Amino acid sequence: MISYYFEDTDFVFKGKTATNRWLRLVAESEIRRISNISIIFCSDNYILDVNQKYLQHDYFTDIITFDYTEGNRISGDLFISLDTIRTNAEQFNQPYERELHRVIIHGILHLCGINDKGPGEREIMEQEENKALKEQIADLRYQLTQSEEAALRYEELKDALHIKDTFSNYVIYGASILSRESDEWFSTIRLNAGSADGIA
Numbered sequence: 001m002i003s004y005y006f007e008d009t010d011f012v013f014k015g016k017t018a019t020n021r022w023l024r025l026v027a028e029s030e031i032r033r034i035s036n037i038s039i040i041f042c043s044d045n046y047i048l049d050v051n052q053k054y055l056q057h058d059y060f061t062d063i064i065t066f067d068y069t070e071g072n073r074i075s076g077d078l079f080i081s082l083d084t085i086r087t088n089a090e091q092f093n094q095p096y097e098r099e100l101h102r103v104i105i106h107g108i109l110h111l112c113g114i115n116d117k118g119p120g121e122r123e124i125m126e127q128e129e130n131k132a133l134k135e136q137i138a139d140l141r142y143q144l145t146q147s148e149e150a151a152l153r154y155e156e157l158k159d160a161l162h163i164k165d166t167f168s169n170y171v172i173y174g175a176s177i178l179s180r181e182s183d184e185w186f187s188t189i190r191l192n193a194g195s196a197d198g199i200a
Helices: 016-029 044-055 082-091 096-111 121-143 148-160 183-188
Strands: 002-007 033-042 063-067 073-081 170-173 176-179
Touching: 002 016, 016 033, 016 096, 016 121, 033 044, 033 096, 044 063, 044 073, 044 082, 063 096, 073 082, 073 096, 082 096, 096 121
Parallel strands: 002 033, 033 073
Antiparallel strands: 063 073, 170 176
16 A cells, blocks of 8 residues: 655645556566555655654755565655755756656665665666656556546656657557657656665
C-alpha cells in the first residue's frame, strides 16, 4: 500500500493511481514488491525538524528515507521537501515535476537497496533514476488506452517534461500504442544530480 500525506504545505498531488502503478513497476524491475510506503510531502522547515530530531543533521535536504524493508518486500517513510525540490529545479534548470518525480523514485530505489554514497554508486543511482523515469512515460503511453486518468497524466507529464508529441502521433492497436517517431525523445529526460540525502 502506498499512502500520501501532507505536512506544512497546501500542495495537491495529482495522479496518485498512475504514480502508484509506476512505483510498483519499478519495484518489480528490482525484484521487489511494495508492502507499506508512506510519502510525506512537506516544507523545508518540516524536513529540517525531522533531520535534526532523528538523524542529528542540521541542514535542509530534498528527501529523507526511513527504510523498514524486510526481505524483498519494501516498506518505508519518504519525507520530501517541496521547497528544496523547487530550489533544485530552478538551480539545475529542470521542470519542477521532473525533479519531483526524480526525488520520489530516488527514495523508492533506496528502499530497493540502491545506494549513492560509495564510489561509483551515485552514477548507478542516476542511471536507475533515468531508467525509471523512462518507464513511467512508457507505461503512461500504454495506459492511454486503459483509463482517462492515465491519459490526463501523460498530457501533464508531456508538457512538464517538454516532450514534443501529441496523441495524434500514435496509432492505437488494441491495448498497445505504436509511436511513429523513434524513442529518441526519451533522451530529453535528463536528470541532474540533486542533493538527496539523509537515508536512515
